[in-house]
Amino acid sequence: MGRSVYINIKELIQVRAPQPEPLRGPQMDDVPRIKDAFLIIENQVVVDFGSMQNLSLQEFNSNEIIDVRGKYILPAFCDAHTHTVFATSREEEFVDKIMGLSYQEIAEKGGGILNSAKKISEISEDELFSKAYHRLTKQINLGLGAIEIKSGYGLSLEEELKMLRVIKKLKAAVDIPIKSTFLGLHAIPLAYKNNKASFVKEVVESWLPKVLQEGLADYVDIFCETNYFDCNDLIQLSNAIKNTPVKLKVHVNQFTTFGGVSEAVNQNALTVDHLEELNETDLLSLAKSNTIATLLPSCSFYLGIPFAPAKTLLNNGVAIALSSDYNPGSSPSYNLFFVWALACVKMKLTPEQAFNALTINAAHAMELGKSHGSIFKGYQGKLILTNEIPSFAYIPYAYGENHVDKILN
Ligand code: NIG
Ligand code: FE
Numbered sequence: 001m002g003r004s005v006y007i008n009i010k011e012l013i014q015v016r017a018p019q020p021e022p023l024r025g026p027q028m029d030d031v032p033r034i035k036d037a038f039l040i041i042e043n044q045v046v047v048d049f050g051s052m053q054n055l056s057l058q059e060f061n062s063n064e065i066i067d068v069r070g071k072y073i074l075p076a077f078c079d080a081h082t083h084t085v086f087a088t089s090r091e092e093e094f095v096d097k098i099m100g101l102s103y104q105e106i107a108e109k110g111g112g113i114l115n116s117a118k119k120i121s122e123i124s125e126d127e128l129f130s131k132a133y134h135r136l137t138k139q140i141n142l143g144l145g146a147i148e149i150k151s152g153y154g155l156s157l158e159e160e161l162k163m164l165r166v167i168k169k170l171k172a173a174v175d176i177p178i179k180s181t182f183l184g185l186h187a188i189p190l191a192y193k194n195n196k197a198s199f200v201k202e203v204v205e206s207w208l209p210k211v212l213q214e215g216l217a218d219y220v221d222i223f224c225e226t227n228y229f230d231c232n233d234l235i236q237l238s239n240a241i242k243n244t245p246v247k248l249k250v251h252v253n254q255f256t257t258f259g260g261v262s263e264a265v266n267q268n269a270l271t272v273d274h275l276e277e278l279n280e281t282d283l284l285s286l287a288k289s290n291t292i293a294t295l296l297p298s299c300s301f302y303l304g305i306p307f308a309p310a311k312t313l314l315n316n317g318v319a320i321a322l323s324s325d326y327n328p329g330s331s332p333s334y335n336l337f338f339v340w341a342l343a344c345v346k347m348k349l350t351p352e353q354a355f356n357a358l359t360i361n362a363a364h365a366m367e368l369g370k371s372h373g374s375i376f377k378g379y380q381g382k383l384i385l386t387n388e389i390p391s392f393a394y395i396p397y398a399y400g401e402n403h404v405d406k407i408l409n
Pocket of ligand 1: 112328
């Protein structure tokens with residue numbers, strides 16, 4: 001509260017009005033910045049900024065002035081794809097993986113999503129909330145300014161509602177925006193092993209209306225993948241949300257291509273997420289659409305699968321966002337600085353392209369483009385004050401180093 005005047009900021013990064021649309025192609029190359037800058041925050045609102053030359057320090061009390069020489073200030077990251085609400089970590093699968101088992105093989109022997117679902121059913125709602133809250137606090141302390149969180153480890157109506165209620169309580173408990181996604185079609189429960197169609201029918205016709213009625217979801221999602229759910233299931237889910245305020249997100253092309261991307265685009269999905277596998281048809285359908293491609297390099301790193309072809313998508317005019325996919329099975333890290341480094345090293349994005357994908361475009365991937373992702377007069381979100389660093393590119397370059405001095409706001 002009160003007023004804080006940050007002076008001698010080495011560079012104030014991503015200073016621009018909220019962007020009405022996600023950035024595409026060459027727009028991604030530039031991150032506007034002010035060198036040797038000041039920034040004034042009053043009652044948690046950015047009220048002014050500019051070059052130090054234009055600041056007259058006499059107007060302020062000395063106890064309001066904070067000298068941050070050598071440090072950068074950035075808008076907080078946006079994370080548009082997470083599974084932050086889960087019961088327990090799954091490091092036993094990590095060891096299986098080291099011993100040579102694939103994600104699919106681990107899932108087949110009772111690990112994977114079914115493992116997390118069992119753990120959810122064994123934990124109380126209060127305990128689930130307190131674990132998720134603890135994680136979310138750590139995420140915010142590492143530069144997170146807005147987040148999407150999915151259900152999906154319930155696999156029953158009761159447990160899915162429990163997860164969604166936890167997300168609703170998180171919304172009230174922290175001071176960053178949270179978007180809630182109902183991922184009812186995440187895996188096929190054992191009881192429906194040979195009867196996927198009736199499970200889909202149950203989720204779409206019985207669970208979804210309850211979720212919508214209780215106002216527990218901003219989005220719906222589906223794991224469109226071989227051995228999980230197919231295009232037909234996607235269409236059913238999409239039809240069920242027509243004439244509701246809820247929009248569609250799709251996990252697709254993580255392991256296989258089968259037309260899921262084109263179908264998601266046909267269904268007007270807000271985002272398609274993963275895309276580690278992508279063919280020409282997928283690429284062309286995305287290039288002609290407004291659907292945002294949310295790419296998740298931590299998942300590729302952890303599972304040892306290909307990285308999504310970010311550069312090709314970008315060069316073809318597709319709007320790309322970057323997110324963590326934080327979850328216990330395929331991306332046990334919420335660190336968006338690491339996502340930034342991976343996007344540069346493994347996807348060959350420039351530090352600027354990756355940063356735009358982590359801020360402005362990730363904000364758009366959860367319809368927060370009007371309020372988050374950049375620093376402007378009236379910005380009420382969080383900001384990252386870095387440690388002393390030599391340059392902007394040093395941040396993803398010196399991966400693994402702690403770059404955060406303090407979270408502002
Ligand atoms: O985004 N792909 C499906 N869902 C998660 C992983 C879930 C899990 O293994 O717990 C993902 O990678
Ligand atoms: Fe995911």
